[in-house]
Amino acid sequence: MSTKLAFVDTETTGLDPFLHDVWEVAVIVREDGHDTEHTFRLPPDLSLAEAKALEINRYMERVTAPGWKWDDRRTAARQLYRLLDGAVMVGSNPAFDAEFLAHFFGSYFEKPKPWHYRTIDVTTLAVGSLYGRALEWTRKDYDATWYDKVAKAIGWPWKSYTVSEQVSVEPPAKNVAHTALGDARWARDVYDAVTTPDPFYAASDEEMVALVEPALRATDEGQR
Structure with a gap:
């Protein structure tokens, strides 16, 4: 049985999970060799937001763009929790994302860290x-x-x-x-x-032929 991987990234209103909110989460779940993409938009509290953080992640530009729609936080929490349950979280500095997500889940679940204890940076x-x-x-x-x-x-x-x-x-x-x-x-x-x-x-002989044949055919046609 393959391990579920979750490639995760969050956008936040600052760097401190005790003071700031996560407002966008993306999870790419990989199971049995297949990837599925999920994005959640969570309306944040901006009262303590860091201006620099909002500048870097282009908060105002993005949330005011046509088609932007916020998700219900409780519904998103349930869906996101299910996706991350038992998964190995992979990302760029995933410890940062994990802390923000744990604080988010803490409002809805007794166990705020459903993922595998070892994250991969x-x-x-x-x-x-x-x-x-x-x-x-x-x-x-x-x-x-x-x-x-x-x-x-x-x-x-x-x-x-x-x-x-x-x-x-x-x-x-x-x-x-x-x-x-x-x-x-x-x-x-x-x-x-x-x-x-x-x-x-890693290709087998048959797969190697399939990889090389189109290039050979194109070269042959170009020489005619």
Whole structure:
């Protein structure tokens, strides 16, 4: 039986879960190899909101856009709780999202943290992958400077977008960054980049033919 993964991102009115509210949540649930996307819009209390937070996540621009509609908080809580129940939460700094969600669920449920106790941060995961490659390259080339090369490439403290680029995943576009669904999709892509083999190397002979044949056909037609 496969483990349920939940790629999660939240947008909030500030950085303190005791003072600020989550106002947008996206969850991409992966079960049995299939992803389903869910987004919730929760009307927040803005009395203690941080202006900088609202600027970064473009709160006023987005909530006043045509078609924006708030969800009922209690109904959303039930639906979201069910999606996260027993799931391994994956994201960019998911501890942040988990704390805000726990405070949100605390108003409705006795157990405010229904997810698996171990969350997965995709930036840390990707950095581990890069240092793992440095180990392989060092053993192959007898050159320990590969570690320094990785450290220089990702910088310190690690910046998620820089690390993302190092594992060949483009960060979200400006109009998508700091939207819950856009960031959840990006976190999923980073996770997949370091945990899923390239289809080219994992393909069977039949799948390899299906991958290569269209390119060969296009080349052949172009030469005529």
